[in-house]
Amino acid sequence: MNRTLAIDPKDAVPIWRQIEEGVRHLVASGALRPGGTVPSVRDMARDLSVNPNTVVKAYQRLTDAGVLVVKRGEGTFVADAPPALPRAERTRTLREGAMRYASLAVTLGVAHDETVDEVKRALDSLNGRKGGRP
Amino acid sequence: MNRTLAIDPKDAVPIWRQIEEGVRHLVASGALRPGGTVPSVRDMARDLSVNPNTVVKAYQRLTDAGVLVVKRGEGTFVADAPPALPRAERTRTLREGAMRYASLAVTLGVAHDETVDEVKRALDSLNGRKGGRP
Amino acid sequence: MNRTLAIDPKDAVPIWRQIEEGVRHLVASGALRPGGTVPSVRDMARDLSVNPNTVVKAYQRLTDAGVLVVKRGEGTFVADAPPALPRAERTRTLREGAMRYASLAVTLGVAHDETVDEVKRALDSLNGRKGGRP
Amino acid sequence: MNRTLAIDPKDAVPIWRQIEEGVRHLVASGALRPGGTVPSVRDMARDLSVNPNTVVKAYQRLTDAGVLVVKRGEGTFVADAPPALPRAERTRTLREGAMRYASLAVTLGVAHDETVDEVKRALDSLNGRKGGRP
């Protein structure tokens, strides 16, 4: 299972959002456990070679969202209660994502089956099934 | 069939890119036919309530990509030759999209099957008409 | 009616929060109208003699909360739909505030009537009744 | 009557201040009586799950303010003489609190009467017992 965070400074997606999404993903996938610690702002900034302020922004957003909790002077931790989205909103978010992806495939002129297969392949690679793409 | 373009000024995606993607989609789905006309920059800017410069930028990129052709003094038209992406780039783009979507689903904690089903559903809703590009 | 924002850099309350609260207050009191513009980040930073980043933080939080909307390249505006809190939460927030104030008064040993009178006086002064405290 | 102290580590108010205010309140409300004992630093730290240094800081401020007195080798006690604030400072503190509460109510868009009523209600709930300090 992947416990590390990879960011790409050249990506159009802001670094702070890459960090935010990365941590959300590690929490959702169980790599970071409720109550467990998260690297300190300074440590993660050093590891990723980014400015501490950039990490601070990501962590603060995650704290506002209830994913992380801060204990002052001690550090930052994964919240005990995972802040699952309300079911309705979860579905809405997923549908928007599916629509965006399907729309992209149609624009590219990709066939139905290939479109679906690529999603299966992506899910497998995220779930750590070995290989997947020879 | 949808012949209109919907943009969301509050979306993080730049407006010019929303227009570019929208036109590509209308072409790929057959709503705009090869050789047919495309709204003038002024008209589209007025319709969408955006700055004309923003439409110009989208049209220029589409012209550079061979999706549109400009006939001076006449207007802008959909290119006769469908500007299919090189196969390698097409695959890469699709895979990035699949990865983004799969990653979203994992973050939301959605099950594998539901993730795949939503894509099928999205494809069906986009393909009320079969095909689009013979 | 007060249209200006006063901040106190020596206050224990962070400047960005003073700005956030100040703008919320101006909106709630009607001094800033839905759809109307809000000073640009640079202008407000100059007016208040603070760093633009500090204003950015306040504006972004207000945007996240739906109080302001950003039109890229144009500026920042008061949202059309005022983002009134759900009634239940509004009541809860008010009650917490009342409890904090009442608790303070009890701690200070202030009589019931004086405690209530000070609130009335504060409300009057916020609503612009002239004088109020001779 | 409430003899316990509740602190919220996630609150923006420093823990030492929450403890300080809490003790002041217990004294003012009569829950802790002049001459009576106060929990030892170690006990309170353990009860509240906070760092002993944090309790030390609160107790020192309370001692400096004359609310508590330390008898070396015996422990910490509530002072015999009630340490009423100078009248001017009392009034200033109360006014600040009233202003903060009134400002919150305006921001929430609450009507004048409801704002005042909530304070009365809060005072009643705190004064299940009449008075507290004759």
Next chain:
DNA sequence: GTGGTCTAGACCACA
């Protein structure tokens, strides 16, 4: 012109 991102670095309260 507008807002958004990021760096570099200082200073602070807190535990």
Next chain:
DNA sequence: GTGGTCTAGACCACA
């Protein structure tokens, strides 16, 4: 040690 705030200033996309 921890995170929070703020400054100064650069660079960028967007309209």
